[in-house]
Amino acid sequence: MSFKSLGLSEPILKAVSKKGYETPSPIQQKAIPSILEGKDILASAQTGTGKTAGFTLPMLHKLAENSYHKHRSIRALVLTPTRELAAQVFANVKEYSEFLDIRSAVIFGGVNQKPQVATIKRGIDVLVATPGRLIDLESQGALSLKHIEILVLDEADRMLDMGFLRDIERVMKLIPSRRQNLMFSATFSKDIKKLAYSILNNPVQVEATPENTAVEIIDQKVHRVAKTKKTGLIIKLISEGNWEQVLVFTRTKHGANRLTKKMVSAGITAAAIHGNKSQGARTKALAGFKNGKVRVLVATDIAARGLDIPLLPHVINFELPNVSEDYVHRIGRTGRAGASGEAISLVSADEISYLRGIEKLIGMSIDIEIIEGFEPDPNASTEPIKPGQNRSRNQSRNRNSGQRNSGNTKNSGRNRNRRRNDSKR
Numbered sequence: 001m002s003f004k005s006l007g008l009s010e011p012i013l014k015a016v017s018k019k020g021y022e023t024p025s026p027i028q029q030k031a032i033p034s035i036l037e038g039k040d041i042l043a044s045a046q047t048g049t050g051k052t053a054g055f056t057l058p059m060l061h062k063l064a065e066n067s068y069h070k071h072r073s074i075r076a077l078v079l080t081p082t083r084e085l086a087a088q089v090f091a092n093v094k095e096y097s098e099f100l101d102i103r104s105a106v107i108f109g110g111v112n113q114k115p116q117v118a119t120i121k122r123g124i125d126v127l128v129a130t131p132g133r134l135i136d137l138e139s140q141g142a143l144s145l146k147h148i149e150i151l152v153l154d155e156a157d158r159m160l161d162m163g164f165l166r167d168i169e170r171v172m173k174l175i176p177s178r179r180q181n182l183m184f185s186a187t188f189s190k191d192i193k194k195l196a197y198s199i200l201n202n203p204v205q206v207e208a209t210p211e212n213t214a215v216e217i218i219d220q221k222v223h224r225v226a227k228t229k230k231t232g233l234i235i236k237l238i239s240e241g242n243w244e245q246v247l248v249f250t251r252t253k254h255g256a257n258r259l260t261k262k263m264v265s266a267g268i269t270a271a272a273i274h275g276n277k278s279q280g281a282r283t284k285a286l287a288g289f290k291n292g293k294v295r296v297l298v299a300t301d302i303a304a305r306g307l308d309i310p311l312l313p314h315v316i317n318f319e320l321p322n323v324s325e326d327y328v329h330r331i332g333r334t335g336r337a338g339a340s341g342e343a344i345s346l347v348s349a350d351e352i353s354y355l356r357g358i359e360k361l362i363g364m365s366i367d368i369e370i371i372e373g374f375e376p377d378p379n380a381s382t383e384p385i386k387p388g389q390n391r392s393r394n395q396s397r398n399r400n401s402g403q404r405n406s407g408n409t410k411n412s413g414r415n416r417n418r419r420r421n422d423s424k425r
């Protein structure tokens with residue numbers, strides 16, 4: 001299967017081959033022909049599947065095909081939950097439209113609106129936006145959504161998680177009812193289905209599920225460890241393994257800051273990326289990470305959504321997410337485009353129930369290894385921590401109480417990544 005056989009035009013094929021893509025990914029093979037036919041799409045796909053090109057390429061093809069308009073107006077709108085994702089989708093749109101007469105812009109909050117407004121005023125065909133800033137600028141009269149032909153909702157589940165439902169509903173009222181809708185979501189809750197039902201018109205359903213993408217090719221491992229020893233362990237793993245470009249996930253913004261400081265004191269260049277950081281600080285951290293100046297990027301789930309960092313060798317879960325699907329998003333940062341990757345989770349007693357939930361979701365059990373000197377706390381409770389509750393002080397009293405290993409590492413003896421077909425999602 002080639003990109004050409006999907007029916008895309010020459011200027012787009014040229015841009016695709018410039019990017020070095022040889023074959024369309026499964027989501028691209030499934031989605032592109034239907035989008036070119038003008039159908040609405042409901043796609044189950046997460047970052048790492050090639051979903052961005054999956055909607056951008058046919059969108060650009062269609063816009064270029066019908067570019068009879070005398071004055072430029074915004075004809076395609078891509079809504080994304082985060083500024084990072086907006087910036088990355090925009091970067092993709094720019095690259096794929098290099099050989100077309102298509103202009104695009106990106107708008108998101110947290111930065112000065114003036115340059116954004118100026119770009120829009122010059123005339124654009126494609127707008128990539130986060131909902132808040134879009135509504136702001138529309139209500140100021142800085143842009144019109146009356147000529148939208150194609151609407152894309154990217155990471156729709158995350159938009160709902162972030163409380164954008166009302167904003168999405170407002171946007172729907174501002175755009176023409178006759179249009180093509182493309183909705184992408186990694187998960188399908190009741191709310192997402194409801195939103196899809198209200199927006200989409202007889203959609204073609206397309207799937208690129210974790211089962212046939214990320215999860216199977218990623219080498220996953222759990223280190224059972226006492227909560228108080230996690231920082232020491234992560235520093236040891238990164239330093240002794242000489243790991244470069246490590247993405248670390250924490251559950252909270254404070255946790256991300258704390259861990260970043262400790263790594264920096266241990267001589268590891270690290271930066272945190274989360275919602276409390278300014279846009280400038282986030283862009284700088286990401287750029288430093290991409291060009292190798294920053295060895296470790298510590299991120300929260302929301303901030304990391306949509307980060308486009310190809311071929312990441314190591315992802316570490318400093319804490320497991322309490323939402324199992326987030327685990328799949330996190331480890332999807334590694335092992336993409338066929339390269340092998342490693343995802344390591346540091347799991348303390350109170351996270352055992354999260355681990356069980358994750359194993360059930362991915363349909364496999366994850367190997368457990370215990371590193372000597374970083375054993376789990378035998379007295380710690382296996383009850384999950386509730387929000388606002390901090391048990392680490394009590395746990396530190398029970399440190400080093402027993403548990404010996406024969407070698408440097410110890411395997412739990414469970415089958416490596418064994419699939420349990422009965423518990424598939």
Ligand code: AMP
Pocket residue numbers: 020021022023024025028046047048049050051052053308309310336337
């Ligand atoms: P996405 O899921 O859209 O975030 O894309 C994930 C990564 O895969 C990005 O770095 C893309 O540049 C890359 N990619 C997208 N489509 C292809 C393809 N057909 N072949 C190789 N890499 C691709």
